[in-house]
Amino acid sequence: MAEKIKSTSVELPIGGETKEIIDERIKKQAPVPKELEKQILKVDHLKMYFPVTKGLLARQVAAVKAVDDVSFSIKRGETLGIVGESGSGKSTVGNCIVRNYNITDGQIFYNNQDLSKLGKGEMRKLRKEVQMITQDPYASLDPRMTISDIILEGPRIHKTVRGKGEERELVGQMLELVGLNRSFKDRHPHEFSGGQRQRISIARGLALNPAFIVCDEVVSALDVSIQAQIVGLLMHIQEELDITYIFIGHDLSVVRHISHNVAVMYLGKIMELTSSDELYKTPLHPYTQALISAAPIPNPTVDRGRERILLKGEIPSPINPPQGCNFCTRCKYADEQCMQEEPEFLDVGGGHFVACHKVPGTNMKGGH
Amino acid sequence: MGKYVTKRILLLVPTLLIVCIIVFALMRMIPGSAVDMIVYRLGQAGQQVSAADVEAKLGMDKPAIWQFFTWFIGIFRGDFGTSLFQNESVLSMIGRQLMATLELVILTLILTNVISIPLGLYCAARQDSISDYTIRSISIVLMALPVFWIATLVLIYPALWWQYAPPATYVSFFTDPIQNLKMFLVPSLLGALSQTGNQLRTVRTVTLETLRQDYIRTAWSKGIGEGRIMLRYAFRNAMIPVITVIGGSIPGLIGGSVILENMFNIPGIGAQLVNSLDNRDYPVVQGCVLIFAIIVMVVNLIVDISYKWIDPRVELE
Amino acid sequence: MKDLFKKKPMGALGLILLALFVLVAIFADVLAPYPMVNGNMTVDVIHKLEPGSAEHLLGTDSLGRDVLSYLIYGARTSVILGICCTILSTLISIVIGVTSASIGGKFDLILQRFVDGWQCIPGMLILIILMNIMGNGLVQLILAMAIPAGIGGSRMIRSSAISVKDAGYVKMSGILAGNVWWKMLKHIIPNIMPVILMGLAGSLGGVIMMEASMNFLGYGVDPGTPSWGYMITNQGRSNMYVAPWLALYPGILISIMVFASAMFGDAVRDLMDPRLKGGIGSYNSKKIAKIAARMGKKQTV
Numbered sequence: 001m002a003e004k005i006k007s008t009s010v011e012l013p014i015g016g017e018t019k020e021i022i023d024e025r026i027k028k029q030a031p032v033p034k035e036l037e038k039q040i041l042k043v044d045h046l047k048m049y050f051p052v053t054k055g056l057l058a059r060q061v062a063a064v065k066a067v068d069d070v071s072f073s074i075k076r077g078e079t080l081g082i083v084g085e086s087g088s089g090k091s092t093v094g095n096c097i098v099r100n101y102n103i104t105d106g107q108i109f110y111n112n113q114d115l116s117k118l119g120k121g122e123m124r125k126l127r128k129e130v131q132m133i134t135q136d137p138y139a140s141l142d143p144r145m146t147i148s149d150i151i152l153e154g155p156r157i158h159k160t161v162r163g164k165g166e167e168r169e170l171v172g173q174m175l176e177l178v179g180l181n182r183s184f185k186d187r188h189p190h191e192f193s194g195g196q197r198q199r200i201s202i203a204r205g206l207a208l209n210p211a212f213i214v215c216d217e218v219v220s221a222l223d224v225s226i227q228a229q230i231v232g233l234l235m236h237i238q239e240e241l242d243i244t245y246i247f248i249g250h251d252l253s254v255v256r257h258i259s260h261n262v263a264v265m266y267l268g269k270i271m272e273l274t275s276s277d278e279l280y281k282t283p284l285h286p287y288t289q290a291l292i293s294a295a296p297i298p299n300p301t302v303d304r305g306r307e308r309i310l311l312k313g314e315i316p317s318p319i320n321p322p323q324g325c326n327f328c329t330r331c332k333y334a335d336e337q338c339m340q341e342e343p344e345f346l347d348v349g350g351g352h353f354v355a356c357h358k359v360p361g362t363n364m365k366g367g368h
Numbered sequence: 369m370g371k372y373v374t375k376r377i378l379l380l381v382p383t384l385l386i387v388c389i390i391v392f393a394l395m396r397m398i399p400g401s402a403v404d405m406i407v408y409r410l411g412q413a414g415q416q417v418s419a420a421d422v423e424a425k426l427g428m429d430k431p432a433i434w435q436f437f438t439w440f441i442g443i444f445r446g447d448f449g450t451s452l453f454q455n456e457s458v459l460s461m462i463g464r465q466l467m468a469t470l471e472l473v474i475l476t477l478i479l480t481n482v483i484s485i486p487l488g489l490y491c492a493a494r495q496d497s498i499s500d501y502t503i504r505s506i507s508i509v510l511m512a513l514p515v516f517w518i519a520t521l522v523l524i525y526p527a528l529w530w531q532y533a534p535p536a537t538y539v540s541f542f543t544d545p546i547q548n549l550k551m552f553l554v555p556s557l558l559g560a561l562s563q564t565g566n567q568l569r570t571v572r573t574v575t576l577e578t579l580r581q582d583y584i585r586t587a588w589s590k591g592i593g594e595g596r597i598m599l600r601y602a603f604r605n606a607m608i609p610v611i612t613v614i615g616g617s618i619p620g621l622i623g624g625s626v627i628l629e630n631m632f633n634i635p636g637i638g639a640q641l642v643n644s645l646d647n648r649d650y651p652v653v654q655g656c657v658l659i660f661a662i663i664v665m666v667v668n669l670i671v672d673i674s675y676k677w678i679d680p681r682v683e684l685e
Numbered sequence: 686m687k688d689l690f691k692k693k694p695m696g697a698l699g700l701i702l703l704a705l706f707v708l709v710a711i712f713a714d715v716l717a718p719y720p721m722v723n724g725n726m727t728v729d730v731i732h733k734l735e736p737g738s739a740e741h742l743l744g745t746d747s748l749g750r751d752v753l754s755y756l757i758y759g760a761r762t763s764v765i766l767g768i769c770c771t772i773l774s775t776l777i778s779i780v781i782g783v784t785s786a787s788i789g790g791k792f793d794l795i796l797q798r799f800v801d802g803w804q805c806i807p808g809m810l811i812l813i814i815l816m817n818i819m820g821n822g823l824v825q826l827i828l829a830m831a832i833p834a835g836i837g838g839s840r841m842i843r844s845s846a847i848s849v850k851d852a853g854y855v856k857m858s859g860i861l862a863g864n865v866w867w868k869m870l871k872h873i874i875p876n877i878m879p880v881i882l883m884g885l886a887g888s889l890g891g892v893i894m895m896e897a898s899m900n901f902l903g904y905g906v907d908p909g910t911p912s913w914g915y916m917i918t919n920q921g922r923s924n925m926y927v928a929p930w931l932a933l934y935p936g937i938l939i940s941i942m943v944f945a946s947a948m949f950g951d952a953v954r955d956l957m958d959p960r961l962k963g964g965i966g967s968y969n970s971k972k973i974a975k976i977a978a979r980m981g982k983k984q985t986v
Contacts, residue, residue: 096958098860100856100859100860101695123862124862125863127860127861131860131861132857132860134853134856134857136853138853139853139854140853140854140856140857141853141854142854142871142872142875142876143876144875144876144878145871145875153861153863153871154861154862155835157861157862157867158862201857204857205862261805341846382798383798383801383802383805384802385802386798386799386801386803387802387805387806389802390799390802390803390806391806393949394811394814394815394818395814397818398814398818425689500965501826508861508944508947508951509940509944510946511890511943511944511947512890512941512943512944512947513936513940514894514896514897514901514914514917514936514939514940514942514943515941516897516901516914516917517901517917517932517935517936517939518898518936520917520918520921520922520932520936521932521933521936523922523925524921524922524925524929524932525929527926528925528926530928531709619804619805619806619807619808620807620808620809622807622809623807623808623809624812626809626810626813626902627809627898627902630902641810641813642813642964645740645813645814645817650824656810657806657810657814660806660807660810661802661805661806661807662837664805664806664807664830665805666805
């Protein structure tokens, strides 16, 4: 059984001043109606289809079903992890929440406001609260700007700081918060390593004092040791500033470390959704089981001893997904029903959601 | 291939439309009404007409958009309108002068390429040698010399020293080639001079890039001689950008032709244009500009098609 | 900047020459032996069409104007035109190219068709027509030259803007709620600066040549303003039997100025474009000798 990795917390110097500012920020974050104080985000039947066009006049001939009916909710201050292979649609979900795309169908409720229906002006205001950090530390920072300018871009757009003095203070605080030296503010991105750049990206994301951050594969491009640092930093910030995360990644071990709940996606649909502990203790969906068995365990004896689940077959095309369960082409338990009928996404007990015909409320446990 | 060609030709139509709109709009912006000019001129010739008469006759009392569309549609029927001052259709006026301009442009092109391509290839083959530097320096100097200045000097000094003057009357090439060439050689040469400078450098640059390719190195290592490498391998691939440059130089050549025609008394379209412009002879000016634009578009089309012909790898939408 | 002097001596030479022209233009009133009075050149009615003498170093023209002074003031015209035109046309290119790329969609499509159509019409013709519309004069000439040049140059700017506009940091800017204009000003334009500068440096030579051509044709500045191109037609050609040298001097100056701009423009382009390595533009004669000696006659690829 996999051991829980001990928290690698990096001791971050949060000085006295900064602590006060932090408390103030928490107070300044958008107030939430009492009843739904807990639930900050609710996604309802989200669908995102990208049209495939052909010919001069760009007729739509097919659609890439990147996200196909995804629903979940997140409580304030918690982290939802989304895992999946490339093409599973996990990044698209993140982009939809931040409204990088206009969603095809479904609703996204942030503090009970439907994001998908908001106009440009209102969405603009909301951007102060919902931010995103992306994967590539090299492409996401403008090489011609100084660190200071990069961090200040958001506040300048929204005019949340006034005057050079306030600007400098904010930059200094943000840099401290992510564990970088204040003197870095006048340097340029190319002078930093990948890990440092991700910290700068995080600082930029925090500059607007958001309540919700989508972390899209933020550690996937970094060395393993740096990954640990950044994940630790994010968790620390979550504690201090009471921020809610969606953490998207493909490495299950990393994702589950930072997440309270984990959703496993495959070809645009969620296969399993439950708390991260529960996911590791009792993975119900065959895909989850395969993922877990593929993740290496630090202890070599245990690692060598366990049974590996190998997936056969190829991943189907998202333009033409299988008629039944998306996973049926590779699942070793698949039968007629799986090929024909799409499984429903059901709660099989205690908030553990699965979409699989082979787990209808019965306790069919696979794996270890 | 055929599908591509058809598609490209069809795409010319919207571009043609836009060109016509631009030309038409520009013409209408010129101050000084043609009508007044016509009334004045006709009056001088002994005919008294009123402005209203002229307008009605020319269809100029109708709204501008109507005028535009009649003209535009007429183009496809081959009717470019009638000159306001001479009783001749624009098309026939242009037809008369077109030969001269075409000859000038073609001769210039031939001369330019005959000089620049071999020399450019040579410079690429002997990169950084003394001849390379010399030829390149000369070509830059050539680029800097204003065509009209050299033309002026060519007109002044030979006249001064040898009582030489270029022939003043136009003779078609088919009538008397020698006489014809006597008239066209000097201006073509002048036009070619400045073009050569630019083109030589391009040929050289492009050939250099091509020569650095791996397949050239392979050919070398196989023992293939330098000449063959240049001609069979490098030349073909280097020519694609060169063709683009040649195609792109056409608008410049046409502009240059205006000056050269003016100076050497060549009855070409450029000269026609300037004359008609002074008279505010809208239809003729429109026709001239349009013809030039059409020539440019056709040349671009040929360039694009030859891309595909020369390099089958090129993917064209 | 010091790269320029070290690696591209010809380019540096070009820059120095240009700077000289600019200085002459600025201090024309001081340098000219017969400065302008009230915007008019001083006329010496006694000495007309005379070759170089003690009083008039380069002689006089048909109106009795001192040739040297005329040439000096002509430099001023050329410099003003060159600088204004280049800057204005670059601005126009940026506005058209960057907005077309950033806004995209139908706007881009239609604008590009317009640019396409515009480029089919030979530049000289457009210039002649535009000058006819606006009449002669310095300001008109600047506008007439800048607008077509700007439209033509927008292609290059647009393609570099397109390559930049999908970069990660531009998307992030959108997530931070930056709108199209913010992205354009803060991200796209700063990142295509090298291309812009290349265009600036390269177009100077062409502008000067065009200006001279237009003045030559009689469509340029009004006759009162001294201009080299105008001198070639007006003085040079008209008086070719009596004073043929009048056509010579202005042409030489034009050539030098175009040459200097071309050298400088080339050098800037080479320095900014990392692909073009290997001997282009370096005309250092000592280097030539060394290289020639080292490699002999045949070049190995």
